[in-house]
Amino acid sequence: MVLLLQVIPNQRCFVKITKQYSHVIRTRLLHRAIVYEKEFKLRSRPPTDRTRDFIGPPDTASNLRPIIFRSDNVPPVEKRYHEKYENVMKWNQDFWANHNKNFTKKKEEYIEQTLKSKSKVEGENPTLTPGEMSVFYKQFLDENYRLHTQYNIEWYKKNISLLFPALQVAINRFVTKLKG
Secondary structure, three states: OEEEEEEEOOEEEEEEOOOOOHHHHHHHHHHHHHHHHHHHHHHOOOOOOOOOOEEOOOOOOOOOOOEEOOOOOOOHHHHHHHHHHHHHHHHHHHHHHHHHHHHHHHHHHHHHHHHHHHHHHHOOOOOOOHHHHHHHHHHHHHHOHHHHHHHHHHHHHHHHHOHHHHHHHHHHHHHHHHHO
């Protein structure tokens, strides 16, 4: 039997598993994933040289990965583009941090309210089923439909406004490469 395992992001391992060695292979893959995770945590600090862009770990509030742009020897055209891009990222970060905070708050309220009503009926330690949680998710999406629509429209506008500055940067890099 051959399995495709996704143990480490962006790396696939093809493993031929036999009954004899399956536990050994699983143990090695788990160890490899743990080692990678430790290495990733060490590498998650921004580089000090700032000659390349840095994509950081996901933010705890918004789940978005921040981008720290390089600052060494950057032409003015690229600096302007980075400033505009950072403004869009900040707007996006703020939106999703607030949205996720609101989602978590409403979810906790729903769980608490539903568990209280269930405990009165059943009398034992109740839990919520995925079907009961889907009621909350649908309700939350319905309540925030307009907000999501407005966000998408604004997101498209902001991204389209970045196209011309990005084109200027690309042309500038191309011309610089030609000059050599």
